[in-house]
Amino acid sequence: xxxxLTATTTALVVCLAMFAARPAQAAEAAxxxxxxxxxxxxxxxxxxxxxxxxxxxxxGFATRTxxxxxxxxxxxxxxxxxLAAIGATRGVVTVSGLDGYVVDLPVEDPRNAxxxxxxxxxxxxxxxxxxxxxxxxxxxDADPALQTDQYYARSIWQIRSVKVE
Amino acid sequence: xxxxxxLDNPKRRTMAARAARMPWLLPIILLVCAIGLAAIAKLQRxxxxxxxxxxxxxxxxxxxxxxxxxxxxxxxxxxxxxxxGEEAAARLKQAFEILYGxxxxxxxxxxxxxxAASEVARSTHERxxxxxxxxxxxxxxxxxxxxxERFDALFxxxxxxxxxxxxxxxxxxxxxxxxxxERVQKLGWWQVxxxxxxxxxxxxxxxxxxAQTRRLRAAHAAAHGLSQKYAYLANHDPMTGxxxxxxxxxxxxxxxxxxxxxxxxxxxxxLDVDRFKQVNDTLGHAAGDALIVxxxxxxxxxxxxxxxxxxxxxxxxxxxxSMIVRADGPQLIDYAREVSERLADxxxxxxxxxxxxxxxxxxxxxxxxxRWMRMLAQADIALRHAKERGRGQIAxxxxxxxxxxxRRHRMEQDLRFAMERGEIxxxxxxxxxxxxGLKRVEALLRWRHPDYGMISPTDFLPVAEDAGxxxxxxxxxxxxxxxxxxxxxxxxxxxxxxxxxxxxxxDMAERVRDALAQSGLPARRLEVEITEIAMMRNEARVARFxxxxxxxxxxxxxxxxxxxxxxxxYLRRFPCSRLKIDPSFIQDVERDPEARAVVRAVVxxxxxxxxxxxxxxVETQGQALLLAAEGxxxxxxxxxxxPMPLSALIDWATRAEGQGLKQAG
Numbered sequence: 001x002x003x004x005l006t007a008t009t010t011a012l013v014v015c016l017a018m019f020a021a022r023p024a025q026a027a028e029a030a031x032x033x034x035x036x037x038x039x040x041x042x043x044x045x046x047x048x049x050x051x052x053x054x055x056x057x058x059x060g061f062a063t064r065t066x067x068x069x070x071x072x073x074x075x076x077x078x079x080x081x082x083l084a085a086i087g088a089t090r091g092v093v094t095v096s097g098l099d100g101y102v103v104d105l106p107v108e109d110p111r112n113a114x115x116x117x118x119x120x121x122x123x124x125x126x127x128x129x130x131x132x133x134x135x136x137x138x139x140x141d142a143d144p145a146l147q148t149d150q151y152y153a154r155s156i157w158q159i160r161s162v163k164v165e
Numbered sequence: 166x167x168x169x170x171x172l173d174n175p176k177r178r179t180m181a182a183r184a185a186r187m188p189w190l191l192p193i194i195l196l197v198c199a200i201g202l203a204a205i206a207k208l209q210r211x212x213x214x215x216x217x218x219x220x221x222x223x224x225x226x227x228x229x230x231x232x233x234x235x236x237x238x239x240x241x242x243x244x245x246x247x248x249x250g251e252e253a254a255a256r257l258k259q260a261f262e263i264l265y266g267x268x269x270x271x272x273x274x275x276x277x278x279x280x281a282a283s284e285v286a287r288s289t290h291e292r293x294x295x296x297x298x299x300x301x302x303x304x305x306x307x308x309x310x311x312x313x314e315r316f317d318a319l320f321x322x323x324x325x326x327x328x329x330x331x332x333x334x335x336x337x338x339x340x341x342x343x344x345x346x347e348r349v350q351k352l353g354w355w356q357v358x359x360x361x362x363x364x365x366x367x368x369x370x371x372x373x374x375x376a377q378t379r380r381l382r383a384a385h386a387a388a389h390g391l392s393q394k395y396a397y398l399a400n401h402d403p404m405t406g407x408x409x410x411x412x413x414x415x416x417x418x419x420x421x422x423x424x425x426x427x428x429x430x431x432x433x434x435x436l437d438v439d440r441f442k443q444v445n446d447t448l449g450h451a452a453g454d455a456l457i458v459x460x461x462x463x464x465x466x467x468x469x470x471x472x473x474x475x476x477x478x479x480x481x482x483x484x485x486x487s488m489i490v491r492a493d494g495p496q497l498i499d500y501a502r503e504v505s506e507r508l509a510d511x512x513x514x515x516x517x518x519x520x521x522x523x524x525x526x527x528x529x530x531x532x533x534x535x536r537w538m539r540m541l542a543q544a545d546i547a548l549r550h551a552k553e554r555g556r557g558q559i560a561x562x563x564x565x566x567x568x569x570x571x572r573r574h575r576m577e578q579d580l581r582f583a584m585e586r587g588e589i590x591x592x593x594x595x596x597x598x599x600x601x602g603l604k605r606v607e608a609l610l611r612w613r614h615p616d617y618g619m620i621s622p623t624d625f626l627p628v629a630e631d632a633g634x635x636x637x638x639x640x641x642x643x644x645x646x647x648x649x650x651x652x653x654x655x656x657x658x659x660x661x662x663x664x665x666x667x668x669x670x671x672d673m674a675e676r677v678r679d680a681l682a683q684s685g686l687p688a689r690r691l692e693v694e695i696t697e698i699a700m701m702r703n704e705a706r707v708a709r710f711x712x713x714x715x716x717x718x719x720x721x722x723x724x725x726x727x728x729x730x731x732x733x734x735y736l737r738r739f740p741c742s743r744l745k746i747d748p749s750f751i752q753d754v755e756r757d758p759e760a761r762a763v764v765r766a767v768v769x770x771x772x773x774x775x776x777x778x779x780x781x782x783v784e785t786q787g788q789a790l791l792l793a794a795e796g797x798x799x800x801x802x803x804x805x806x807x808p809m810p811l812s813a814l815i816d817w818a819t820r821a822e823g824q825g826l827k828q829a830g
Contacts, residue, residue: 066274099234099263128262129269158263 028125030054031133037161038086050119050133057081059116063141066152067131074137076118083107091165095136098128098158105136105154114139114146117159131157191377194370201363208352208359215345215352225338227270228331232324234264238300239320246313254307261304268297271330279337286333293326402478404454405461413477417487417537420475424532430490432497432529433537434504435544438482439522439556448517455514456521457482463507471500485541490529497529501559509557524551528562546570572617576625577632579614588613589638591645592808595817596660596779596801599793603818605658605692607801608646609808610638630666639667640676647684647691649811653818660692660722665699669706674713681719688718694745696724700735711739722779726767736774744771748782751802755787761795768796 034047060075077085083093083105092104105112115138119125126132135157138146145151241257271290272280279286296319303316400412408416424431438444438460445453464484468476474488486504490497509522526548528540543562549570551560560566583589590613593606612620629635643661650659667673681688693714700707700723711721720742723735727747736744746767753760764780771778780792783802792800806817 067270068273098259099230099267128259129265131266158266 028127030125035133036159038164039161040087040164042164043087050125053077053117053119053134056085060118060120061116061139061142063137063139065137065140065155071141073122074116074118074135075120075123076116076134076137079105079112079115079117079136082117083112086162086164088162088164093165094163095156095159096161096163097156098160101156101158103154103156111138111143111146111151114142115154128158134159191370191373194366194373198363198366198370201359201366205356205359205363208356212349212352212356215349225335227267227276228327228334231264231267231271232327232331234260234267235320235323235327238264239317242304242316245307258304261300265297265301268294276334278341279334283333283337286330286337289326289330289333293323293330296323296326402480405458405478407461407465407484408475408477410477410479413475413479413485414537416475416477420473420487420489421532421535421537423473424489427489427491429492429532430497430529431532431535431537431540432488432490432500432527433540433544434486434488434497434501434525434527435541435548436484436486436504436508436523436525437548437552438508439524439552441482441521444514444519444521448514448519452514452517452519456512456519459512459514460484460508460523463510464504467503467507471495485544487537489532497527498559498561501525501527501561505557505559522557524548524556525559526551526562527559543567573628576614576617576620576628580612580625580629580632580634583612583614584634584637584641588615589641590810591642591649592810593649593814594801594808595806595814595821596799597805598799599789599797603657603821604799605660606650606653606814607660607694607808608642608649608662610642611808626664630664635664635666636670639664643677644680644683647680647686650686650690651684652811652815655690657818658690658692659686660694662694662724663699665696665702668695668699668710669703671706673710674717677714677719678717689720692720692722692743694722694724695739695741697726697728697730697732697735700739701730704738708739711741715740715742723776725781727763733770736770736776741776743779744776745779745781746797748802751780751782751784751788751792754791755785761791764792764797765795772796 030050032049034049036048036053038046038048056077058075059078059081060073062071062073064071083089086093088107090107092106094102094104096102115136118135118137119133121130121132121135126135136155136159138151138155140146140151238257238260241253241260245253245257268290270276271293280290300319300323400408400415402409421431438456441453441456444456460482461478461484464476464486468474468486468488471488474486476484476486478484486500488500490500495503505523505525509520512519512521526544526546528543528547530540543566546566547560547562550566551558554560590611592609592611594609595603596605596607598604610622610626612622612625614620626635629638639662643663646659646661650657653659663673670676677691677693678688680686681691695707695711714721721739722743722745723739723741724745725747726744727750744767746764750760750764750767754764768778777798778796779799779801780788780797781801783789783792783800783804785804788802789800789804809817
């Protein structure tokens with residue numbers, strides 16, 4: 001796609017990309033190298049790669065979200081399994097995104113069971129522009145209580161680091 | 166009686182009553198309340214939905230972030246321009262990726278409404294997106310960076326469009342906030358209205374319920390009044406307003422309970438207006454009723470002046486008083502006397518002064534374990550005894566009375582069959598001439614009772630009279646005596662007693678003639694004896710009977726003279742051929758000069774009126790001699806002979822003829 005296109009044709013290209021680029025996106029490779037930094041008071045800072053994250057238990061569901069036009073399927077690590085894997089047992093973990101967004105997640109919230117730390121959307125790894133590589137998603141359709149600002153605010157994307165108390 | 170039906174002020178009633186008469190009103194109000202409540206809840210939900218609209222802040226927050234991220238990308242690009250390298254390229258790409266992602270966000274979620282509502286938002290976002298797409302391809306290839314000016318121009322364009330988009334977003338947000346605010350206010354207003362309506366409904370339903378309660382209470386009061394009225398009617402005698410038997414028993418029960426509690430006696434006083442029938446007959450029933458009412462008034466005043474007394478009217482002229490008799494208070498006899506004395510005062514009835522009294526029977530006993538109905542029966546027995554003694558008498562119940570009563574009752578039962586069984590016999594007592602010789606016999610009834618033995622007529626005739634058997638018995642005696650007399654020598658006369666009841670019969674003279682005809686006894690041999698009391702019962706009819714009897718040849722004797730009123734007037738009015746002096750005068754004639762004087766006077770009076778004199782109850786020779794000396798013609802008594810059956814009489818007569826009679830001289 002390297003060709004220089006005029007401004008008028010750019011829109012058309014974008015539209016086409018929605019359809020035509022998809023097969024290309026299907027080839028989206030897993031991000032290489034460390035993607036997540038884990039800080040803890042009790043342990044040294046460590047980093048995780050997508051491969052390491054993918055070795056954790058898997059889960060997923062399809063739901064509508066405020067950020068997508070259609071019902072979308074997400075796959076990733078169930079949030080309780082993720083929190084257990086990073087050694088969070090109580091209190092809150094502080095999650096930071098690439099865009100500077102920071103949110104606290106209570107470790108013991110029972111609704112954590114309805115969330116995944118997603119790394120795939122519709123079967124594809126997510127680029128940063130698509131809120132990847134990691135995106136905490138709740139199964140909003142499953143429970144109206146999740147369709148609230150509280151849980152939308154916890155739905156952090158472009159996750160960069162997690163700090164365990 | 167105060168049948169007070171509690172009714173409210175009518176003005177206040179009408180509205181409440183009108184509302185209360187609409188029974189569907191309350192359910193409808195309650196339904197309206199329920200609907201109102203549901204509406205209020207719905208409004209609250211709507212308000213909550215508006216307030217809780219999620220992610221709305223993003224419209225305000227996301228665009229500034231996009232602007233910030235665009236600037237970050239520009240800075241990263243400039244860093245790369247100054248010092249190109251792997252690290253700078255990676256930082257630039259990441260910054261752009263974040264920007265790109267944000268640009269997508271400006272179309273998603275809450276921004277969809279903004280795009281739908283605003284052409285400006287749509288076009289500025291579209292233009293910004295075009296720029297980003299251009300940047301994308303340049304950054305991917307890192308090809309643009311030889312021409313700074315072009316790159317910066319793209320950024321100026323992007324920031325310009327984003328600022329326009331942000332301004333539009335803020336406008337939209339402000340407008341929607343205001344709309345939301347207004348909508349919330351409106352919903353809130355409706356909530357207030359509905360709440361007010363709800364309060365009005367609830368309070369009106371309360372008022373309605375109150376009205377209905379009031380109406381129910383009024384209806385209840387009315388029903389209570391009516392029921393009291395009917396209870397009163399059921400419990401009281403309508404004429405006098407006194408308690409009737411039913412209610413009286415209730416009163417008595419309470420009285421007994423009180424007396425029992427203080428271990429006192431309970432007294433029962435029965436009373437009966439003397440000669441009430443006579444008042445009714447002579448002054449009329451209205452006067453009779455007025456007398457009963459006046460009577461009741463006196464009794465009521467009396468019973469109210471006593472502490473703890475109950476008064477009831479059993480019907481007719483029968484009243485019953487019951488009272489607690491305490492050891493330290495008036496005794497039964499005091500109560501009985503007060504009743505008797507107070508009732509004896511004259512009454513003024515319809516302009517007539519009526520002097521009439523009451524007979525009183527009374528009894529009392531310990532309240533504990535007493536049976537009042539039995540006491541009433543005893544007081545009634547005492548009352549009968551009092552009445553037998555005459556008018557205005559008081560009798561307290563004694564044990565013997567019950568025995569007498571029982572015996573009398575038994576007698577009455579037995580007497581009904583005594584005739585059929587042949588237990589009634591005729592005995593004859595000779596009446597002799599004091600000058601010598603059997604002149605006649607008096608037929609006397611005897612009852613040979615299987616258990617009690619021979620019963621004298623003074624005992625059983627009153628019973629027969631009460632039982633209504635006297636006519637039959639008298640008739641039988643008359644005919645049987647006539648038949649028996651035929652077996653006696655022709656010179657011996659027969660005396661037969663006629664009761665008052667028989668004399669009331671219109672055809673009595675005819676019956677006498679018939680008895681004579683049946684037996685064949687000559688009229689001149691028969692003499693009928695009539696008591697003064699029987700004459701008094703119906704003077705006119707007795708006078709006629711005497712006239713008819715005398716006309717047919719039957720003679721008439723005035724019996725028991727001296728036992729009753731001994732009215733000289735009767736002697737004149739009833740032309741009898743003979744006078745029988747009562748035994749009570751004869752008894753004392755030997756000892757008592759006054760009795761002798763009376764006998765002398767009666768004899769001379771009888772002779773003056775052309776009557777012969779027979780002395781009854783002569784028991785000694787001395788009496789017989791004395792009576793003969795006073796000019797008495799005939800005599801009868803135990804001194805001469807007791808009453809005896811016919812066969813014995815025939816023997817006696819034969820013997821007497823042979824031996825010569827006991828004679829006075």
